[in-house]
Amino acid sequence: MNTLKRIIDTLLAGVCAVLFASLVLLVTWQVFTRFLLDNPSAFSEELATYCFVWLVLFGTALVFGENGHMAMDFIKNRFPLRLKMAVEIAIQLCVIAFAAMVMVRGGLSSASLAWNQATGSIQIPLGILYLALPISGALIIFYSVYSILQIVRLGRPLEDIPGAVRPEVAE
Amino acid sequence: ACGSAAGGEDGGATKTLKVAFNQPEGHPQFVAMEELGEKLNERTGGAYDIQVFPNELLGSQQETITGVQSGSIDMSIVVGSLMENVNPDFVAFDLPYVFESSEQQMSVLNDPEITGDLYSSMEEQGIHVAGAFHSGVRNVYTKDKAVPTPSDLSGQKIRVIQNDTMVEMMNLMGGVGTAMGQGDVYTAIQSGVLDGGENNELIYNGLKHDEVAPHYTYTQHLMVPDYLIVNSDLYEGMSEEHRAVFEEEFAAAVDSEVALWETSVEEAKAAAEEAGAEFHEIDTAPFKEAVQPLVDSKLEGSDEARKLYDAAQAAK
Amino acid sequence: MDIATTLALVLLFGVVTLLALGAPIAIGIGLASAAAMMVGLGPENGMQTSAQRMFTGTTSFTLLAIPFFILAGVIMNNGGISRRLVDAAKVLSGRLPGSLAHTNVVANMMFGSISGSGVASAAAVGGTMGPMQAKEGYRAEFSAATNIASAPAGLLIPPSNTLIVYSLVSGTSIAALFLAGYLPGILWGLATMVVVAVYAWRRKLKAQSPGSLRAGLKVLLDAVPSLLLIVIVIGGIVGGVFTATEGSAIAVVYALLLSFVYRTIKVRELPSILIESTKITAAVMILIGVSSIMSWVMSYAGIPDLIASTLLGITDNTVMILILMNIVLLLVGTFMDPTPAVLIFTPIFLPIALGFGMDPVHFGIMIVFNLCIGTITPPVGPVLFVGARIAGLRIESVIRSLLPYFAVLVATLMVVTFVPALSLWLPGVAGLMP
Ligand code: NA
Ligand code: NA
Numbered sequence: 039m040n041t042l043k044r045i046i047d048t049l050l051a052g053v054c055a056v057l058f059a060s061l062v063l064l065v066t067w068q069v070f071t072r073f074l075l076d077n078p079s080a081f082s083e084e085l086a087t088y089c090f091v092w093l094v095l096f097g098t099a100l101v102f103g104e105n106g107h108m109a110m111d112f113i114k115n116r117f118p119l120r121l122k123m124a125v126e127i128a129i130q131l132c133v134i135a136f137a138a139m140v141m142v143r144g145g146l147s148s149a150s151l152a153w154n155q156a157t158g159s160i161q162i163p164l165g166i167l168y169l170a171l172p173i174s175g176a177l178i179i180f181y182s183v184y185s186i187l188q189i190v191r192l193g194r195p196l197e198d199i200p201g202a203v204r205p206e207v208a209e
Numbered sequence: 210a211c212g213s214a215a216g217g218e219d220g221g222a223t224k225t226l227k228v229a230f231n232q233p234e235g236h237p238q239f240v241a242m243e244e245l246g247e248k249l250n251e252r253t254g255g256a257y258d259i260q261v262f263p264n265e266l267l268g269s270q271q272e273t274i275t276g277v278q279s280g281s282i283d284m285s286i287v288v289g290s291l292m293e294n295v296n297p298d299f300v301a302f303d304l305p306y307v308f309e310s311s312e313q314q315m316s317v318l319n320d321p322e323i324t325g326d327l328y329s330s331m332e333e334q335g336i337h338v339a340g341a342f343h344s345g346v347r348n349v350y351t352k353d354k355a356v357p358t359p360s361d362l363s364g365q366k367i368r369v370i371q372n373d374t375m376v377e378m379m380n381l382m383g384g385v386g387t388a389m390g391q392g393d394v395y396t397a398i399q400s401g402v403l404d405g406g407e408n409n410e411l412i413y414n415g416l417k418h419d420e421v422a423p424h425y426t427y428t429q430h431l432m433v434p435d436y437l438i439v440n441s442d443l444y445e446g447m448s449e450e451h452r453a454v455f456e457e458e459f460a461a462a463v464d465s466e467v468a469l470w471e472t473s474v475e476e477a478k479a480a481a482e483e484a485g486a487e488f489h490e491i492d493t494a495p496f497k498e499a500v501q502p503l504v505d506s507k508l509e510g511s512d513e514a515r516k517l518y519d520a521a522q523a524a525k
Numbered sequence: 526m527d528i529a530t531t532l533a534l535v536l537l538f539g540v541v542t543l544l545a546l547g548a549p550i551a552i553g554i555g556l557a558s559a560a561a562m563m564v565g566l567g568p569e570n571g572m573q574t575s576a577q578r579m580f581t582g583t584t585s586f587t588l589l590a591i592p593f594f595i596l597a598g599v600i601m602n603n604g605g606i607s608r609r610l611v612d613a614a615k616v617l618s619g620r621l622p623g624s625l626a627h628t629n630v631v632a633n634m635m636f637g638s639i640s641g642s643g644v645a646s647a648a649a650v651g652g653t654m655g656p657m658q659a660k661e662g663y664r665a666e667f668s669a670a671t672n673i674a675s676a677p678a679g680l681l682i683p684p685s686n687t688l689i690v691y692s693l694v695s696g697t698s699i700a701a702l703f704l705a706g707y708l709p710g711i712l713w714g715l716a717t718m719v720v721v722a723v724y725a726w727r728r729k730l731k732a733q734s735p736g737s738l739r740a741g742l743k744v745l746l747d748a749v750p751s752l753l754l755i756v757i758v759i760g761g762i763v764g765g766v767f768t769a770t771e772g773s774a775i776a777v778v779y780a781l782l783l784s785f786v787y788r789t790i791k792v793r794e795l796p797s798i799l800i801e802s803t804k805i806t807a808a809v810m811i812l813i814g815v816s817s818i819m820s821w822v823m824s825y826a827g828i829p830d831l832i833a834s835t836l837l838g839i840t841d842n843t844v845m846i847l848i849l850m851n852i853v854l855l856l857v858g859t860f861m862d863p864t865p866a867v868l869i870f871t872p873i874f875l876p877i878a879l880g881f882g883m884d885p886v887h888f889g890i891m892i893v894f895n896l897c898i899g900t901i902t903p904p905v906g907p908v909l910f911v912g913a914r915i916a917g918l919r920i921e922s923v924i925r926s927l928l929p930y931f932a933v934l935v936a937t938l939m940v941v942t943f944v945p946a947l948s949l950w951l952p953g954v955a956g957l958m959p
Contacts (some may be wrong), residue, residue, distance in 0.1 A: 097807030
């Protein structure tokens with residue numbers, strides 16, 4: 039399981055880096071075409087927008103892998119050890135519930151409803167773009183199951199497990 | 210989901226149809242839909258009512274199509290170009306110079322003889338098309354001078370919707386089509402990044418573009434309709450009697466919307482003139498000729514679309 | 526119980542419970558909203574519509590400016606650009622009593638003028654200024670509080686991610702909002718400097734020994750290429766030469782080129798810079814995604830109308846309504862981040878404000894100023910969290926020192942609310958107010 043997590047972490051980070059780099063190139067290209075070639079491109083704008091949504095969804099999974107989404111934990115931190123562990127497991131179950139119901143289940147039905155809807159300029163079926171939701175959702179579920187197993191196996195709250203919680207990132 | 214059994218006169222609950230709309234309250238289509246709701250409520254003995262959610266409160270037009278499909282939204286008003294994404298044949302009624310007047314447009318689009326299978330083509334995907342609303346005529350407005358002929362547009366950067374077809378259309382008309390989000394257009398014209406834009410009179414005046422681009426030329430290049438789409442299960446679930454009332458009252462709403470639109474255009478023109486704008490009537494024939502290659506290429510793939518286009522032309 | 530009340534209760538109870546337990550804020554908002562959606566629309570449609578909202582809520586070319594400004598910020602932190610700005614701030618405010626604390630404020634304002642984020646500012650500036658102040662005998666709690674209180678000024682001084690989000694929901698021009706943010710943002714900084722001045726006077730703090738004029742000039746000159754970024758990017762956006770998204774991409778390219786010139790960033794470090802920026806971007810954008818679920822379900826249930834009519838039922842006096850709105854927003858800001866709060870509350874309050882003739886640009890500055898105060902209040906205060914952690918202090922111990930800052934900031938909020946010219950004068954001069 040640890041090896042699998044490392045592989046997924048690396049893959050996900052790689053995909054995100056590529057998506058972000060493509061975004062920079064696409065928008066820079068758009069500025070370039072508008073100013074220097076006098077030939078504005080509507081295509082790059084749409085493609086960039088969808089790269090961006092994918093980046094956000096995969097990036098979200100990446101941050102869940104580090105338990106790094108912003109949370110207020112000062113109440114939880116005053117709980118006795120066992121209660122704290124129980125609460126942490128409950129939180130992971132909430133994450134799983136959201137990822138399973140909204141991202142996987144809802145994402146799949148959104149994808150199938152929009153399967154025949156083309157997007158404006160690039161004419162990719164919108165349904166395919168929606169698939170980022172269930173994929174990211176499945177990864178988040180994996181990470182949460184992994185976190186629960188760690189709490190149970192090591193008998194410690196996530197916070198006391200080295201590397202399980204990264205400092206939260208926020209804007 | 211809620212209140213699937215519509216009763217009304219026998220004391221059942223009123224089914225409030227939720228309508229997604231992207232424009233503000235006070236827009237002719239909003240007013241017409243509210244009127245439709247009142248009439249529907251009255252004539253179905255309280256079985257149905259309508260609640261319109263303006264300002265994209267229920268999501269962008271693109272999203273609301275899916276919402277109507279799944280039934281989480283009952284109805285939505287959606288622009289023709291987005292309907293093309295569901296059924297490409299809708300392109301026939303979105304092409305430049307396909308209609309000459311709002312009357313002709315409405316009579317064609319609300320005539321089952323002409324629209325044929327187009328409106329029922331998406332029932333399996335959950336979409337019933339009730340019909341079309343007029344949504345204005347797009348014309349070019351510019352900063353420095355009027356543009357009575359394609360050569361006057363030469364070299365002028367005109368803002369168009371972010372869509373390659375629109376860019377191509379403006380290029381054929383003689384200008385340089387420049388795709389840009391609407392929020393940036395005012396400043397872009399002011400600073401000279403753009404030389405103008407193209408839109409109907411309501412938006413021209415509403416966004417105060419009349420202040421920075423005072424020459425409004427009636428090129429009349431586009432008259433893209435908006436469609437009222439309804440969740441097909443909901444529509445089929447209506448009793449025949451209620452459905453007949455709905456159809457009758459929708460037809461009345463279309464007429465009243467066209468009238469409201471005309472009044473709004475007169476008001477917008479007066480306000481724009483107050484702000485210093487000038488309106489120029491021109492002969493549109495050279496522009497029409499210029500965009501013909503685009504029309505032909507768009508109709509190329511589909512016999513069905515060609516048939517619809519020809520029928521609209523014949524109805525002039 | 527009618528559907529609006531049911532959904533409102535599901536939302537409120539769900540969010541409060543989940544956040545109190547310590548669930549990620551995105552899950553608190555997202556799960557509670559999805560639950561309300563499922564109650565209102567049935568499970569199948571509820572899940573589908575929630576998913577769609579989450580997806581489309583982030584589908585916008587305008588919002589794309591946010592990851593670029595974040596990336597530019599990360600590059601500038603790694604590339605020595607931020608350090609040059611802090612050095613320049615030291616020269617500019619070095620002659621005032623309590624100069625190190627003043628420098629902290631000025632550095633936060635300068636940092637804010639190249640970055641769209643308050644947290645980044647608190648971390649970068651606090652990290653360098655804190656130890657210097659400790660050496661000069663400033664109380665650690667005071668230093669941390671000064672850093673925390675002044676960091677959000679950068680959320681008003683353009684570029685500003687929160688103003689970009691407001692522009693999107695309100696349909697107002699980003700260029701006008703950016704210009705409108707300058708004076709209130711500077712006023713925010715000056716307000717915190719008043720507290721510093723009083724502290725310095727009471728504790729008889731000294732000014733730093735002024736360095737030589739030559740050395741000072743050299744530091745300022747050194748910061749010029751970094752400051753030029755503001756002129757190019759903000760100037761270009763405000764002047765309408767390019768859009769905010771295009772401007773943000775130019776900021777990335779410029780910061781990258783400058784870092785290559787300074788030889789502070791190597792090409793092989795780029796992947797890790799992109800991944801770090803992805804994480805910050807995702808943490809912000811996921812909140813926008815789940816807030817889109819919440820705003821949909823609130824509209825569907827008619828909750829905005831309910832709030833609006835309640836507000837208008839209490840009073841029809843414009844001044845009172847504005848004060849009530851500000852109180853509601855301050856409360857909202859204590860437990861909600863500015864970005865989701867702007868997304869959810871703009872559609873509720875803006876129509877009321879427009880109703881009595883308030884300008885939407887002015888309203889935007891008011892709502893963002895208000896919610897920025899929330900970034901430094903518990904229980905959910907990202908700038909407070911980061912600022913305290915950088916200083917190695919517990920949140921409880923910083924809060925006492927923050928109290929005077931809250932007082933002056935709320936007073937400044939009142940000035941921003943009731944003096945429209947403060948927000949509208951600059952965009953008016955630039956001809957951006959149609
Ligand atoms: Na800023
Ligand atoms: Na707060």
